[in-house]
Amino acid sequence: MCGRRTLVKKGVSTESDRVSPFFFSFPLLQPPLAVSIVGRGRKMVRRERRSDEDEMDIDEIVPDDQVDEPEVESEVEAEYEGEEEEEEEEEDVEKEEWAETKRRKREARTVQSPAEWRERVLGSSLPDISIEFEHDVKHSLYPHQKEGVAWLFSLWSMGRRGGILADEMGLGKTIQSLSFLSAIAKAGKAGAFPSIVICPLTLVDNWQAEAARFLPNLKVKLYRGGKEEKQAVREEVFESVKATPAGQLDPAYPFDIIVTSYELAVKDIDFFSRFSFRCAILDEAQRVKNTASVTFLTLHNLIRRSFSLLLTGTPIQNTVDEFWSLLHFVDDALFPPLSSFDADTPSVPASSLLTSEVMEHIQRSVMMRRTKKGAMKSLPPKLEVVMRCPLKAGQRKLYIDILSKNKGDVLKGANISNTLVQLRKCCNHPYLFDGVEPEPFCEGDHLFEASAKSDALVRLLSVLLPARHRVLLFSTMTQSLDIIQDILEYKGISYVRLDGSVRGDDRGSVVRAFDEDSASVFLLSTRAGGLGLNLVSADTVIFFDSDWNPQVDLQAEERAYRIGQKKPVLVIRLCAKYTVDEAILQRAVRKLSLAETVIGTGQPTSTSAQASAGEEGEGEGTSIRSMLSFGLSTVVRQAEERGEGEESSEEERGWEGG
Template identity: 30%
Template structure:
């Protein structure tokens, strides 16, 4: 119920209103214009929100039909003026003087001049205002009067002489309670109709326009009617408003108006029902005679039981103060307690000496955390609280994909928002900003709902609404804002979290520049691949989470990056090698304080096993022919020597398309033809395109070796299991081929790429994970648009069609299935066209991963990368195709798992044994130098350095699938089904017994006649070689096969 000001303040307001110059000029006008009008209105300032509310009541004066002035009904002050919008009618809404007004009802000029329209500031004016001298406006003190029932005598009433002039205004006063005695002291009136002074119980509500539907009554009150005046009183006896009484006969059910309120008369009550506060300055309602009550010798009898308002029964009791202590029990079983602040930390941040309490992770989340996740939450908490040894309050959580970085982050956020080690200091972070790729916004929101529900934490998403960030900054209820990198703005918050933080790889990027404007000290980066190409990216990430820790980039490059890169370059001196190793160890030691990196192998006890395969597939005859056309040796050597970067990149792109599918080259040729491209690319491409069959279709996978093997594997999965498959590619053109193939084979599928609407992405993922193979068999995924963050646990098979130069893109994409919630063993296949650029890209990835593993402290990596940039030898090797190899990568390793044959291998073997003749010492003539042997010696040194870079592949199991018994080494039954099977040949007929025939067939001399399979002798699309790696040991394979035979729901997760 709205409260009005006391009567004393009303008097001052009325004096102020009466002295208003504009009102005096209005009242002193000789005559009124017939176009003048006066309105009771509701007003508000401009509001942009959808559900607008009125802020107050007012009076609108319209003179001469155009000029309008708005007054506040509370204090009579002018709050706006302007030109009115004609015509005026009840319920009309328009703007005037920067205020929105709604016309409630029209009043007369007399009501306006009398002041009754100004709420509680009403008085009865007996004479025109212009006849009053200014000095008579001040009120004089009038002592209140009081009657004692049954004790009134002539001696007890003394009339005070009036010293005021005849022009003195009659000031109305509220009545004091009348304490009656006798039988009729509390009797209700018998008649519901009253013509004299009376008090009524009423219901009230604010007046509504006639065009609006009437709302329910808002509250209860009392109405006192006396001497043509109505006074509205609250249930506590406070004056709310007054108005003139036009109707002298009141009855139950009548409606009347007091100020901006509509009243409904219920029934009459006695004056004793009013509970007036004893300290109230309110006086009698009417114009009582000016007399005072002298002290009486008899005591005043106690009043009857006062009226108790109903609200007292339903009032919310005040909340007791919470005792100082932790939010959760730190001594409970399996409780996760954060590190307590140190003495130095308290001296710096606890300036008011507040009591220190334990910070305990909410048990709702604590029971869901695994040991490595618990360690991650504690690590991030210590970093953001400044409890680690490094300067700064940021960190990098660099766990591999699938280790639950999102759950760890949500646990930290929930802890920081609700708790603080200093009791009574409020939460550590009241607002949290999560910055992530746009494709992951809805995924983050779904994860919050998954772990905390929808009601515990307010999560806002900034996607299309530009006002979301402003509302988040000003609202106290909104605590977490999820925003894409493209919509990042500067907002005052307590914690910033950057998912997929490797996007901050350039300090000059626009996103990094925006981050520099943030004043937040607590910053966390989540990235499964923190270092992708060079140490400059690592410096950018550290500069974000702990600004200034590694100095400026120029100093960092001089002290760390340059010495480390020199020590990894071929032919470095021993001094450079020693300095580089020392700086690398120093940098790694610094990083350990704020970087936490764990590998996915720790999930072995929680998730089903994971099997990874690098599948080398022989190219088709069409692919080899197109490679020969494009790679003209003379022209390739020319632009390699000329260091033509543009030509090199264009040729690399062409070779990649041929490796994936020759049909992609046709679109490239058409584009070059439209652009009138000249030189090597145009001529060679046109000659290569002519080799395509005239009836080639986009859904025809028989043109490419990789696509043939993929189609065979999909058919095997579809026929032999109920599993689903994810197909990942870095190019939308490749996804177009796969989509056409799925349509042609009637494979149900979903597709997620850069053209997929953001609102549909999470819907596709959820539907794919919940449905069976018949509804959704294949999920086509673009690694750039959906290769990070999403969970495709509905599939247990993932095929990577092409590789990217950046290894993090492939690692992120291949980690979409082996995650929490997966119930089946996971099989991941990376398809490579043997002997082509596919293998060179894969080899380059292994080299780059050596840099990341060296700095991140991976103990399992044995790679020692010695090259971090392209050289001429690298380019010459990239543009070389090996048509006779089953795996060029395996050939480089010179692995002893099989016997190598061929002249090239013999030469390498001889060189390894030191059989190469040495040149004589001292000066030699040019005729003594063998150019071919010298070039071969340089190539041999290059191959040896590259072999050292690929040493980590020794951890994989190598399987030559061209061997007749290769199937027994392959753990995957479905992959074993698509291996090439040698055609059976009938035994030559021999005379003699069956025993003699068998002995003849088994004659050791006949073994030499068996034709050995090579990459040239098998059809295109044959799986020629496999690299196999599993998350379980060989001894556990048997138990795994038993698990596969059972119901998938019985597999523990």
């Protein structure tokens, strides 16, 4: 019997979504995506998704810094006659002012030498982590959390512009942030509020829940949802400000903290730019790792705040320049644009500025980072294992066919991304391709025997589940989760599932169902399930495939390995042997090594920095082609030895050196 699935169809509503202006001259809102969820069988879902396949999969294989961010539209059709022209004039003035500001900054750019800058950075004062502070958090802080709050409180007391709390995932950055806000609220006249928290959409509810748990008296307002929900927040703010007593300098806001997503913060910046926030907290701050992105420029330039607190467990994901972007966001005076260091070139590489001496100072004056190994010695151990699974016969033939069909384009540097997606799908399961699975659909051992990784997964679960282990199973492809779901149903294994189609309001109920032991396996898409979940009831994490960005996988495994975990944690990565899967894992090791070198020990070596920059610079470069050809000669030889196909031609063998 075929399982049931959910299909999400996206389209843009044509309804004008204009909000009447009042007091703040509120912006015009873009219409939300119209979403409909329809139950379908897996085969029907897979066929209907085919037209959107490349669009869906491209984010899985292209580095984050190569994906264009959606631009913020400046105009939406006005609903009321006579106001459109006035609004357009206001927007034109704003654009002209922005352009003029950028021009003045370019003309006033002062060129400084790296030596002068280094002297200035090393001369900056260090925070006092022994400083005393008071807070109202209803929870005992761990020693490393007390130290983190003291460090932030000292930065605030010194009049610094912000800091980066870069603790490893699972060490409690949220509670440290709330304790910091509580501490500065009790310390002086300026107070801590109003403050703003900007985070991924999936974490909005988590911030509200954590605030209610640790600071129950804190007034938290969520800014999210559709037109009516956001309009209600705006009207509440307006009425509260209008009721501010005469003579009171600060407006009376109906909240202490307002929480919103990165997307809405950018889209509705005309609303948020009206506030003067005491503190702006950016959770998962790697979202502002690119100084040229719309997100960075909008939030950095238009969110008015006294203090910036950036939270991230992954301050470096791809290159050292990304880390510089975070430093620049926090303090653009101390960490100016890289272009300000050389008048003759567009910019100097951040790796040449961040020497070991400078990094050591930065990690005390601007950034604080602790690891579980150093901060939480009571945490149980974590064991990581890579299972290299030889391709099944059908997978080998399909793998070779994909490369042969696309060889000409790839060698010319074209169509590489699509080819890489197809190879990754082949490594996961051949049934992800039309016409491979027997028709009509029926359950049976073929569901897992056709794929090396699915076969290995079934054997793993047959050992883990009887021993009462509880499993988080991640995949970057929801279509792979569809097939795994069919396998679990066929084998009678209880499960729950969370992917991007699950609404934020429903995420909590899915997590509770797993925590209450109603399921043994939790199926999660890596991107949707890798943030904001506390799943310490699981002690085993299995990656069916690896994300292009290794930091995303790290965030996912930290759902189980974090404060509160009482059992040893086993992390298993399934990898198709001698394929692009292995190449991606090797690339991940190099990227993680770069981050550890910079953040852990100081200066990156020139070799590692150049290698990283080269890999991230061109999605169609030599490094990607070498990933495509990784292990091909072995795969072809195995196919020939088993008599699974005709011998390859000399031209096909030439792939390995291409």
